[in-house]
Amino acid sequence: HGKWFETKKEILSWVSIFIIGFCTALVAFGIDTVIRYLTAWKLTTVTKSMGACKHDSCIATSLLLLAAFNLSFVFIAALLVVYGEPLAAGSGIPEIKCYLNGVKVQNVTRLKTLFCKAVGVLFSVSGGLLVGKEGPMIHSGGVIGAGIPQFESLTIKGLKLNIPYFRSDRDKRDFVSAGAAAGVAAAFGAPIGGVLFSLEEGCSFWNQALTWKTLFCTMTSTFTLNFFLSGTFDHSWGSFNQNGLLTFGVFQCPPSNKNCHLWTLGDLLIFIIIGAGGGLFGMVFNAINTKLTLFRLKYLAKKHKLFRVLEVLAVAFMTTLVVFLSPLVGKCKPIRGVSAFPNNTITLSFKESGQNASLQRFLCPVGEYNDMATLFYNGQEIAIKQLFHNNGEFSLETLGLFFILFFFLSCWTYGSSVPSGLFVPCILCGAAYGRFVASFLHNYLDINHIYLGTFSLIGAAAFLGGVVRMTISLTVILIECTNEISLSLPIMVTLMVAKWAGDMANHGLYDIHIFLKSVPLLEWEVPIIAKSLTAVDIMNTRLKFIFPHTRVRSIVNLLRTTAHNSFPVVTMETVDREPKSTLSTANLRYRSSSHVTRMQVERERARTRSQLETELVEVDLSDEDTSEEGSMCEKMRYEGLEEINSNEDSNGSSGLADNLQPMTFHGIILRTQLTTLLKNNIYHNQYSGASTQEVLSYEKFNEDYPRFMNIHDMNMDDLNLNEILDVTPYMHPCPHIVHPDSPVPQVFNLFRTMGLRHLPVINSRGEVLGWITRHNLTHEFIEEIVKIKSNSRD
């Protein structure tokens, strides 16, 4: 690999980054355009039927027409999810978050998932469900990021360019993070927010080159989308007027009013209270949704798939009913010359254009509009802008009722089997809440200097923050959506307060869903209680290891009976290595007392062993799909391992017995490396020596990436089980290691920051004592260990 290789790789990565940004924007543009046309088709048809109707009874006809549209659209979305790819349900942010955290979720970056997600979300949004298209956009970006740099498709054969430069999990993760960032950038017109999203959720360390590329990717994505939107809907190809799918319009005082301020210092106090309120609402939202999700997991998941489709249809019908009927209790307000949107309005060419185009008349007299209908009959993005900018034209009752209806409907919707973003519903719901507070202060407490739009925005931030509990990236995304730097302090303070208020009772909704799926996610920091623990307390001591030269049969057995992804390569010595006691000085005595050995560790553990094991089985419920390392329960299932391998010869060339002899550590070998070596018949005859073993090139090693062969699919007849495999040329001889006495926070930082997947615990004699994986570092595991330790001490 020379300098030219590096240069070529660098250029290719820039090209890939550009294509990722471009394609993500194209997908976003496609989804947005189709949604607009489908929605317009639906609404014009229904409106026409309502216009043709003169007496009350035929309103029912219109309702049925609308329900028919909505149910059939939503049915398609549900089918795609339930029968296509179940992972396409929900917003996709939890899945991307897990992936960037280092957990391999099966299928999450497949082309099929992208298809189901992208097509599904356009039908679920067009079907009138209270869901956003933004979350799925982020997931789509992630899939595109994973796929493009491979320059080949495993689903569509024949699509293969033979550019095998980025065939490693680390490279792939970088591109997925760039893709997800591009998704954020396209959805919210927030290139910097996108970068910060991928930093906050993913990267373990600040890599300047990667961040710079990610920023390029988000810029490409934002402006590609902007270009196509401006061209298509503004008819000005080449200019850039449409920032992102979701924009908040321009917050600006009318130039004529010199006393108008977007906010003043005194308002900050009200914003803090709104923030706290939003945090509490978010907390309740999350609590209800958690119950619902548990209910779904408990009952719905076990039933026939059709029940999930039926649930979605029930949600859709209910939503249709509420949306259609609630304007009956709305208030009629006169249409005034207020400009609803100072600019940035997107109007469809076949819809009546003009400043008040999005005000809905419903059953009001000419020259007036129904305020509830204006919120419910428009697209959610338009309703958000109405709340942010249409001054003083919503009654308190309407806002209150809208908030309550929307709150429960969107809470019910999120988690059902359709692609469903959470951002837009939360923003709309929160905007109604903020607007309600502002109108209340204005009307009843005579606080007149209030700029209503700012309060709506703050309400939106508060509720959204209360639900998702993101910090930095959410702040920046909202600031960029707002495109007004002077509102950044209120947004940040509100989000901070909302997070603190909400965190008192539960976690963010994405984290809750991740937790319910039992994914071993690594937090940002270890719990404070972990400071009293050392590596030896949390490590896994039940080692499955291999010798530098191992018989093929043993390897096959090992791979078939464990789920571990990495194995230590060790040698065992029967030589007595203790220094002779006659020679021991003060320092040597010191030295031998400072040693931790496997024997000591096991003796220590023996006391609490039974307790430990039973508890751990409860702790670790992660299903096989999401665990990248063999999970604890997995290991325990194969406790009978020793028997299986009892036919092993013990001439030192192979062995799997787990005893307490000192094991000298030589390196790490991965499961995929072992299967690849076996598949390529890389082993040598036991009499002819290791030098006769063939050499497998690096390219050959990564040929199968990312779908390496499963050991259970391998044909045993092709293998010569009595041959011997020398793993030493392929193992990693000097991985990061920790000392058994290292404090857990130090271990955690090393693991999290360097993005590791396994961390051997090696004592100062070079003997391996244990193995630390992601599972050993989750909050749940550490808390359990602390509990057991304190119990055993009592």
Next chain:
Amino acid sequence: HGKWFETKKEILSWVSIFIIGFCTALVAFGIDTVIRYLTAWKLTTVTKSMGACKHDSCIATSLLLLAAFNLSFVFIAALLVVYGEPLAAGSGIPEIKCYLNGVKVQNVTRLKTLFCKAVGVLFSVSGGLLVGKEGPMIHSGGVIGAGIPQFESLTIKGLKLNIPYFRSDRDKRDFVSAGAAAGVAAAFGAPIGGVLFSLEEGCSFWNQALTWKTLFCTMTSTFTLNFFLSGTFDHSWGSFNQNGLLTFGVFQCPPSNKNCHLWTLGDLLIFIIIGAGGGLFGMVFNAINTKLTLFRLKYLAKKHKLFRVLEVLAVAFMTTLVVFLSPLVGKCKPIRGVSAFPNNTITLSFKESGQNASLQRFLCPVGEYNDMATLFYNGQEIAIKQLFHNNGEFSLETLGLFFILFFFLSCWTYGSSVPSGLFVPCILCGAAYGRFVASFLHNYLDINHIYLGTFSLIGAAAFLGGVVRMTISLTVILIECTNEISLSLPIMVTLMVAKWAGDMANHGLYDIHIFLKSVPLLEWEVPIIAKSLTAVDIMNTRLKFIFPHTRVRSIVNLLRTTAHNSFPVVTMETVDREPKSTLSTANLRYRSSSHVTRMQVERERARTRSQLETELVEVDLSDEDTSEEGSMCEKMRYEGLEEINSNEDSNGSSGLADNLQPMTFHGIILRTQLTTLLKNNIYHNQYSGASTQEVLSYEKFNEDYPRFMNIHDMNMDDLNLNEILDVTPYMHPCPHIVHPDSPVPQVFNLFRTMGLRHLPVINSRGEVLGWITRHNLTHEFIEEIVKIKSNSRD
């Protein structure tokens, strides 16, 4: 340390962060206000003298008056720097960059430095030098960040609150990074840019909690400054209209002109060319400034301090002359009804207000203005806004001449002994360049759709990017200054191209100045050639170590004869630890061949030793102040160490001889720990055993932070040199370590990412082979090693 301690620390850190943001903004506000009044005083006096003048000869009087003002102001600034604190010269960004990179630069965070910098910059700016106040603001923020969380002052005795929570280098670094970010935020009204600045320059890993706090700090800073500026100069206390010290005004097409676009796709190509041009100009700027700085180091630094003051006065006089006289060749243009600044104009109450207040008449007839005077006679911030927004009113000749004059004057100024920011001069210079290109295209090539302001902005970005070569943070800072998200793509693309163009020949100006000061800065990545090296190639094998129990005399000798900041604690064994050959199996043979021992390493090195040593002395020229680890040359100076310690007894309790016996590694002890232990008389009698040694508490240990006692200041009479110190309770027993075979990129990542200062190289038998510090990982050192290796191979 219980949970309550952690909570208290957390609360205190938020409070500190708030105070840091607040104080940074206050300092910025103070500097800005004083500059305004001083400048106004100067200008009104001079203008009055010009107004009173009716014939040509008295113009000379005005010139002399102006020169008197400027020279006396600049004289004060120069005195503060030359006789006060030399570190206060320049922008301060290189110093902050070094500090955040982990290099301890003496005095960089002292109160005295803050004073000289802050007062110095207001006089250098008021004195009419072509310097900005933004860079010094960042340095000021850093000092404030370092100082506030200590809650006590070492300079001003009596100021002591006894809150010793943040007494470690790591905590301090976090606060300095927050303070620097607050400085950026205050200077440019760029809270997000500030955070990214501190991430890009400093933090080794993305720490979510810290980033969130930093964002809060930057927000506080931005809005505190905004509050005071709005209150003082807009007379609207409580509102927030003045974003940062440097703002670019509003980029907006007039609402009447529907065909106006800030930029279109086709312009992007021109922007790329402007970017490349800016990069080349920046390259030339840096090259000239490098020559100048080398000249200063070679001649001026050795002369009497007064010469440095004289140089500054020469610069000031030259600048005054150019500024005063150049308008004579300016063009007179009619004042039209164009609004120079759509808003955001700050006018002093006693200055004529109104839209065209900043247009300077000079010697033009009434109703006209002199375009050169408008650029030179206003504050630089106002001139920038003129170039960005005053449409079409500067002649090509004026712009060209202005660019050339400004280019050379500011290049001369930067690096002389006054506090001097680089951002504003670069932006102004670049804006003239961009404006020139735009006017040229407009006038001569009939490209009419051009929005001049955008081109000026792009020119500014290109030139600034070409000089400083920052990427992410600079992009975001400019975007936030512009406050227009749709200009973000052009800005980013321009900066990217400018950086690429400039990087072909030299580095960014900050990096050049850091390099010229011989600071061992760690880059973001290792050079590609390092991939062929392993830890054993770069480590320092001349170990200075101590034993777990060491005689006080030996420790004093060790500390006095080395400059190392950390020492391995080792034991030596004479026991033969090789496994008996009769028992060796295939695996044991494998194992012993995989060992690296000190003997092998030394044997290997012996061949290239002489060459290596002579070359390394050349490589490592860093002066003592900036080196946090003992530098290579330092160590070589004390090659006679063994003799000094030859009177040591060899009963195993102490020893410093450097031989090739295996040394078992037990831990790391720091220089400061050793001096603190000695200072507190923590040692025991050699007959009474280690258990009789007193225990030093953690609080006591950090009492002296950050100014620990120097071993040379210690009174030897207080020490009992024959007693023995047991370091084992105080050493770090399990630091991060690396295997001798670890590839250098892996070592570098561990070192850089975890923010280490020393990294022991330990073989798999637990023996220490070498020591890696910052010096061993600089590009220069690694490139040297590669050269030596390839030479010895030939």
